[in-house]
Amino acid sequence: MLKGKKIIVGISGGIAAYKICSLVRLLIRSGAEVKVIMTPSAVKFVSPLTLSVLSKNEVVINMFDEADPAKAESVKAGTWHITNGLWADLFVIAPATANTIAKINAGITDNFLLSAVLAARCPVCLVPTMDEDMYRNKITQRNISDLKKYGYRILDPVVGELASGLYGPGKMPEPEDILEFVNGQFVEKDLKGKKILVTAGPTVQPIDSVRYLSNYSSGKMGFEIARAAQERGAEVTLITGPVNLNGIKGVNRIDVNTSEEMFEAVKKNVKGCNLVVMSAAVSDFKPKKVAKGKIKKENAGLSIELEKTDDILKHLGKNKRGYKLFGFALETDNQIENAKRKLKEKNLDLIVLNDPNVKGAGFGTDTNVITLIDKRSVSELPLMTKYEAANRILDAYSGK
Ligand SMILES: Cc1cc2nc3c(=O)[nH]c(=O)nc-3n(C[C@H](O)[C@H](O)[C@H](O)COP(=O)(O)O)c2cc1C
Numbered sequence: 001m002l003k004g005k006k007i008i009v010g011i012s013g014g015i016a017a018y019k020i021c022s023l024v025r026l027l028i029r030s031g032a033e034v035k036v037i038m039t040p041s042a043v044k045f046v047s048p049l050t051l052s053v054l055s056k057n058e059v060v061i062n063m064f065d066e067a068d069p070a071k072a073e074s075v076k077a078g079t080w081h082i083t084n085g086l087w088a089d090l091f092v093i094a095p096a097t098a099n100t101i102a103k104i105n106a107g108i109t110d111n112f113l114l115s116a117v118l119a120a121r122c123p124v125c126l127v128p129t130m131d132e133d134m135y136r137n138k139i140t141q142r143n144i145s146d147l148k149k150y151g152y153r154i155l156d157p158v159v160g161e162l163a164s165g166l167y168g169p170g171k172m173p174e175p176e177d178i179l180e181f182v183n184g185q186f187v188e189k190d191l192k193g194k195k196i197l198v199t200a201g202p203t204v205q206p207i208d209s210v211r212y213l214s215n216y217s218s219g220k221m222g223f224e225i226a227r228a229a230q231e232r233g234a235e236v237t238l239i240t241g242p243v244n245l246n247g248i249k250g251v252n253r254i255d256v257n258t259s260e261e262m263f264e265a266v267k268k269n270v271k272g273c274n275l276v277v278m279s280a281a282v283s284d285f286k287p288k289k290v291a292k293g294k295i296k297k298e299n300a301g302l303s304i305e306l307e308k309t310d311d312i313l314k315h316l317g318k319n320k321r322g323y324k325l326f327g328f329a330l331e332t333d334n335q336i337e338n339a340k341r342k343l344k345e346k347n348l349d350l351i352v353l354n355d356p357n358v359k360g361a362g363f364g365t366d367t368n369v370i371t372l373i374d375k376r377s378v379s380e381l382p383l384m385t386k387y388e389a390a391n392r393i394l395d396a397y398s399g400k
Contacts, residue, residue: 001183003031008088008120009055010113013041014095014129015163016172020046023094023175024054030179035060035084037113039100060084063112085120090185093117094155095129095172098140104152105143123185125153127178132168155181177249189233190398196234197273197323198226199266199280199312201241203259207304208291216363217281219243221328224390225277226251232394234275239265241280259283259309266312270323275397277326278313279352285309317347324349324397330356339373350374350396358383372396 007027011017020036027034034055038048040062048059085091093100093113100114104126109115117124126147134140135157148154155178160171173181200222204212223245226238230250237252239262247253254269256262259282270276285306313327327348329339332355339353353371355361360383361369368389372379374396381392 001030001186002027005032005186006087006089007032007034007182008084008091008116009034009036010038010091010093010096010100010117011036011042011046011051012039012093012095012097012100012113013045014097014172015045016095016129017042017045019172019175020094021050021054023178024051026175026179027182028054028056030183033057035087037061037084037116039097039111039113041097041099060112063115085116085118085122088120088122090122090125090182091117091120092125092127092178092182094125094127094178096126098128098130098134098137098143101126101128101140101143101147105146123151123153125155125181125185127155127172127181128157128170129172130157130170131162131164132166132170135168135170153185180249184231187231190400191229191394192233194229194234194274195272196226196229196236197239197266197269197276198222198229198236199239199262199278199282200226201243202281203241203262203283203309204257205259205283205286205309206290207287208293208295210294213283213285213287213304215281215283217241217243218364219245219280220364220366221368221386221389222277222279223248224386225279225393228387228390228394232391232398237269239269239280241282259286259312263310263312263315266316270316271321273323275324275326276316277393278316279328281328281330282312283309311346313346313348320347326350326352326393326397328352328354330354332357336371336373336378339371343373343375350393352393 009024011020024034035057036051036055036059038061052059103114104117109118157170158173159169161167162170201219202215202217204214206212219240226236227248230236239254254265256265286309288305288307316325325348329342329351331338335353339351343351351373358369360367367383368386369383370381370389
């Protein structure tokens with residue numbers, strides 16, 4: 001997504017400035033072209049030389065540094081202080097100090113970074129980072145709120161241990177999170193105003209108080225669908241079985257264990273949805289009886305009697321009210337035929353067929369090979385990341 005994108009990273013004088021070296025590296029690795037502008041205070045916290053090496057570009061700090069030949073031409077043309085702001089596709093200032101935020105809001109341009117911001121035609125993102133009391137101060141809050149109204153894009157600080165030793169809001173999000181935010185700025189918000197419900201992961205069906213039946217679903221595919229939908233502007237609820245995955249900023253996550261809990265959560269949250277994507281691997285069977293406590297080895301029979309769980313997908317297909325319904329099929333034989341039958345039987349609008357036998361597809365991997373099947377067409381897609389696959393599934397909804 002960032003390939004070929006021109007990004008200015010502005011750094012102001014906060015203790016978290018050292019972490020921006022990692023952000024610059026991540027941006028370069030993602031294929032972006034990066035220029036770094038630092039305030040004179042920022043230089044006290046991190047070396048311009050390091051940032052210059054990492055960004056593969058001259059770092060700009062001073063407004064009046066005519067000695068630098070790189071600047072000679074635009075200085076002569078009288079445009080030196082604004083050219084960077086015109087060059088960029090995106091401007092991100094991290095850490096953004098209380099001072100820099102206040103000056104931007106006041107239109108002050110008494111250093112190079114501030115001039116470039118005021119002259120920028122591209123979107124400007126700010127990552128406010130400071131001590132808790134500075135952050136909570138009404139003046140800082142007013143400045144941030146004003147800048148939001150002017151269209152500045154704010155990545156809120158997180159709660160955590162601050163350099164001052166205090167614990168509270170004001171900490172800069174990790175470079176990986178800033179990268180994700182930057183990525184999100186280039187995504188078209190074609191799902192704005194849409195409400196999307198996604199299910200993910202396995203369910204677990206208890207046998208006794210310590211044992212259960214489950215499957216190998218990692219939840220990755222569903223999480224990537226939720227992430228992509230949120231980035232594209234949708235309001236997303238993600239109902240997930242037990243998985244080892246972090247929550248997604250801006251996504252309402254509901255954790256469940258059993259298929260019954262998932263069914264209840266789906267029924268509660270489906271109202272008003274425009275799209276439901278059922279990517280969870282819900283158990284088809286559950287033990288008929290759940291033993292109290294742990295079944296003793298000596299007392300155990302060698303068979304467990306099973307019964308069918310409620311078919312959530314079927315229920316959603318039967319009771320469709322204003323939403324499109326996408327389901328998943330994991331088939332090993334007669335794949336397309338079986339998937340098409342499921343599409344019809346469950347009244348789906350789209351079925352995503354997974355083939356677990358293909359290299360790089362199925363449970364636990366970061367990639368997938370999927371086929372999208374609807375009433376009119378069958379599109380086989382090549383091996384791609386689950387994030388890309390998620391976007392292709394959402395494209396099928398948005399008509400992109
Ligand atoms: C050790 C130290 C750490 C600081 N950390 C922060 C910070 O995280 N956020 C902040 O807003 N100011 C912080 N400051 C204060 C700023 O450096 C100061 O307000 C400076 O004028 C900011 O200038 P600039 O916005 O032009 O970079 C810190 C100061 C010191 C001495």
